[in-house]
Amino acid sequence: MPTITISKRDLEKLVGREINDLEGLLGYLKAEVKGRKGDEVEVELKDTNRPDLFSLEGIARGLRNLMGVRKRFVFGKEPVLEVRVKKVGVRPYIAAAVIKKVKLSDSSIRSLMRLQEVLDRTVGRNRERTSIGLYNYDLLTPPLRYELGDPNSSFVPLGSKKRMTLKEILREHPKGVEYGHLIKGSYPILRDKRKILSFPPIINSNDLGRITTRTKNVLVEVTGTDLKWVERVLKIVSLSVLEWGRELHPVRILYRGKERTTPDLSQEEVTLDLLELERLSGFEIRDVEKHLRRMGYEVTKKGGRFVRVRVPTYRTDVMHPVDVMEDVLISYGYNRIEPEMPKLPTTGWKDGLTDKFREIGLGMGLEEVQTFIMNSKSFLEDFEVLEVENPMSSSKDCLRSWIYPCHLEFLSMNTHVPYPQKIFEVGEVVQGVKTRRHLCVTLAPSDFTEAKQMLNHVADRLRFEYELVPEGFPWLVEGRCGKIVVGKKEIGVIGEVHPEKLNELGIFNPVSLFEIDIDSLKRFYERIRTV
Template sequence: MPKFEVSKRDLEGLVGKEFRVDEWDDLFLYAKCEMDDVREEDGEVYFKVDSKDTNRPDLWSAEGIARQIRFALGLERGLPEYRMEKSRVTVYVDEKLRDIRPYGVYAVVEGLELSEEAVRQMINLQEKVALTFGRRRREVAIGIFDFDRIKPPVYYRAAEKDEKFVPLGFTEELTLEGILERHEKGREYGHLIRDRPLYPLLVDSEGKVLSMPPIINSEVTGRVTTETRNVFVDVTGWDLKKIMLALNVVVTALAERGGRIKSVRVIYPDFEIETPDLTPKAFEVDLEYIKRLSGLELGDGDIKDLLERMMYRVELEGGKARLLYPAFRDDIMHARDVLEDVLIAYGYNEIEPEEPELAVQGRADRFVEFEDAVRELMVGFGLQEVMTFNLTNAEAQYGKMRLEPGEGNSLHPPSDLVEIENPISPKWSALRVWLTPSLLDFLSQNTHEEYPQRIFEVGKVTLIDEERETRTVSESKLAVALAHPRVTFTEAKEILESVMRHLGFEYELRELDHPSFIPGRAGRVVLNGEEAGIIGEIHPEVLENWGIEMPVAVFELFLKPLYREPYI
């Protein structure tokens, strides 16, 4: 969860009201945050804040927190509105960036008066959004520049590796390749673009470099200070919808500081857009649903009042609430998300808890306890646990694994994918049927880290089962991946044998010919005559597909056949 520090004086200036230090504990709850600590420095009080919602990047700064508190207290109501004009700035996006870092969205914010605290919050928001929401700049990277030092139009283009500019914090020019080797941010994030034939570069009409996304800004244009009045905001990544949301978060935060937002025309090879897009988003919720699940005595007017204090424009009609909510939010996917906002505005501390009248006592599910025991066992073997997403796509589950849908043995993959009808992103368009691609994806994102890398996951897969009412079944699995220069089938087998021995099972290995594995170095794990898993060395072509330069050995097991009490 994002953690950051905010000034009490700055927050109060943004809210428009002063509060005692002890009142802020409850105020932060409106912004889904908790206060971790309070410190005083030179007469100023600072709060260390822990955000509890990774789906609300708009709440990861003083501006966002203050805005939410202002509305929750009723100092403002309804949908926040931001006036936007056209800036007459155009950005041209190079077609060669399609397979490097294809998308960029932009804005101009003018008329700022930035204190040192405001600059600090701006940098904090920029970093937190890129780190958490942007998955360490892989999917979202943000640059903020002194607009008065830029001569439009601006060009987001692919550049040769020997081109030069002065990166932020340096006084000498470095080649783009040299920045990846010598600059701190280059060493930290260089793996995101190092294997590309060309590197992304943002330049103005005079050839002046703004930044090398997603690595570092230029010293000439990329240093924003208290003297800066107008800024140019750049967000790049792979998903246009995601980077647009990040841009909305940043520019509306700057607007809370008195900035005037101006849009930018972005011209791609095959289309053009105007950014940012601050058009409110729409949702509809049944009022009876809110009343029933909240457990509170709420009338229609009460619900309208509470929602207006959470930045919704509300129209009540026919037992429903038609809602408009801000473009910097993307977390409203179900009626329960709206219900959560109603409860936040009402105040969790104002709700009287009721003890349920049950004739039984609750306890953890036995199989869940078993899964936890398996996790402890794997950590004891010196492996690091990872947690990856259940959502994936056909390319990851099949294409990169040298498979066609439905190809392979009965376990991997067992059937076609369960696909999402209207996915938000092609990257998250299906539910996974095996864990091994998820572990390879993790390894591909950590090639810059030291080896050996020895990881495992206990996670769910979703399989098609036509006999069930839902036509699907969720199964728990264990997968292990070992990556280092000398890894072999034998090393993976040693861990597999240790797992089986500790769980009290005997097993056998049978030869397996599988496209994802090196021929002759793969096997089926057979338990009581039934297939329970797979083991082998990953095929070099699969490793190349994932951008992994180290050999990898894996095994993957269904956990239900291994469950019995006592477990270990």
């Protein structure tokens, strides 16, 4: 989950109030305090679907809504700048906005840089989908052009003193080396009438692409491969910069044959059914309008069982009325909801047998793992499996009949982890048309003797006697494996894994294992409960 560091002093400045219960208020934003150091507070966000909260500025906006504090801004209607877009290959989209009358401090600049980094890393997918640039608007000479540049054109990269060509930046600059693969040999640049502003998504210029405490007006631009997310990220960043300013003005983007004005601050409207809210929550919530306002919604129409609301423009996560209902319940407080037993004809029973096997596994010093019941027919071709009709993926086109092949696959993906690796799992398998519960213990490095010692311990703890009957099993060494029999009933398998299979899977340590059908031991259940 995203973790951000914020200044408590700056937070109170943006909210306009002293904040005494920060931990309690952050809970309404699905966030919590993870640590404090002086004025700095480390906040962990529990919802990755709310990128508008990935910054001090977004949290301040959310707290103002909760506390009923209103802050007025000016939103210009006419574009104050044009960006002309030529063919730019793999990164075709750009969006921009201008924020005026800003008052920046060193800490607020750090906050905006952190937001830029978090968005680039998360929704921007490490700058592949979107990347962000901030500029001193007063230093620009319009119009701006977003186009492919000459590989030999040059500028001074941000934080550097040396002038470099675009080719040199890709070859020598750390950011060019890190992100150069995203532009696949092309050279997209953003420039004004005189100079290059930036080389998206690599780096800004050192003069125009830098904001300082003396910057009064800021240009925000976002470039990328996904127009929807380019414009969404622009809204989030420009509204965050606006928290330190007074005015937000749009920019006209001129593509060939069409134009767009960004940011689009229009708000979607959603109709909330109060009876459906009552049905989903299980009780009637009074003052729904108050809870909607606390979460940033604007009520535009009400009557009877329906309420019409405007969704905040920065909310990219609201896709259905249920999302609005969730926000109402968050504002109401989940801790105020009285739990009730579901009105069902039956209730589940505690699975003491499975719990006992887990207790034994942990007691033997094993590490519990959980592998998928679904796997690939090609991987399990030596086993009888139940095939999935119309699978979504060939890697998940059957249901396993034994756990131990999945454990070997697990070991093959963890050869970099120090040995010994001793794991166990209580999980489901499908044999025939029946779902059954199995215990599987896999040991590396180990031999048949160690696996049998572990099996003896399980049998002693559960007070059952077994015998081993030699029999071949897929992937196990013939003569070093067999079936486990309890009361003339076959309940499992034990053995050493064949070296050829280990080599095939890239496992270079001997492996032994055993697997038990827990459901076959049900007749011992009452005895186990008293152990």
